[in-house]
Amino acid sequence: MTDSPSRVAIVTGAGRGIGAAVARRLASDGFAVALFDLDESGAKAGAEAITAEGGRALGVGLDISDAEQVDAAVGTVASELGAPTVLVNNAGITRDNMLFKMSETDWDSVMGVHLRGSFLMSRAVQKHQTEQKWGRVVNLSSTSALGNRGQANYSTAKAGLQGFTKTLAVELGKFGVTANAIAPGFIETDMTAATAERVGMGFEDFKNAAAEQIPVRRVGQPSDIANVVSFLVSDEASFVSGQVIYVAGGPKA
Structure with a gap:
């Protein structure tokens, strides 16, 4: 570890929901934060809110499944905020359907964001982490990694991120870099609201039904x-690496 490693974080999918909450929390922890999102306006709005509260932040719009865009965006962060040493791979999409109805586009789109995006981001950021001899990678998996009806693509991607995490931990550990995954359960976000709408339930009823199945009897929040x-x-x-932590209000996996 350097005497004073760069405290700069990148959070993908930071325009809303979990990513936005993570960006705000890291800013309050003293990190300069780059908010990456396909929705550039959401990323910039989040960065402006952090800056208004006295933090340092940068909002960047990009497609994280595009290698050139990723490399350029990480370079911008290094130039404007400093070497990024913390990476939170949170960006994700759903294209839910039963297997016999799932299109190749549904499959490829989900893999592109979750797996290719996390790979490209991690590859770009690790250079700065290893130079600093300190770094943290946190990948957002899901309880869906255990299998979930109608989510063959999403479940596969989220399970793949767990293997990716463990491999990063093995390869990067000697450079002072840890890698861990968080697997959320039901979290109240726009994504879960969209799921409720798709299955024809009101969001409050959907949340209440989910909470009945959770030992702590509530759904999770982005915080x-x-x-x-x-x-x-x-x-x-610093001694926690290669782990998958289920944050689901009860025992999983």
Whole structure:
């Protein structure tokens, strides 16, 4: 570890939901934060809110499945905020359908964002982490990695991220870089609201039904995930690597 490693974080999918909450939490923890999102306006709005509260932030619009865009965006962060040493691969999409109805585009789109995107981002950021001799990678998996009806693509991608995480931990550990995954359960976001709409339920009824199946009897909030990210990227978590932490209000996996 360097005497004073760069405290700069990149959060993908930071325009809303979990990513936005993580970006705000890392900013409050003292990190300069780059918010990456396909929705450039959402990323910039989040960065402006952090800046208004006295933090340092940058909002960038890009497609994380495009290697040239990723390399350019990470270079911009290094130039404007400093060497990125924390990476939170949170960006994700759903294209749910039963297997016999799922198109190749549905499959490829989900793999492109979750797996290719996380690979490209991690490859671009690791250069800065290894130079600093300190770094943290947190990948957002899901309880869907255990299997979920109508989500052959999403479940596969989220399970793949767990293997990717463990491999990063093995390869990057000697450089002072840890890699861990968080697997959220039901979190109240626009994505889960969209799922409720798709299955024809009101969101409140959908959340209540989910909460009945969760031991702590509530659904999760984006801040629940942000709190765990905050720990995993801290110096206090330097001996935690290659782990998958299920944040689901009860036992999983």
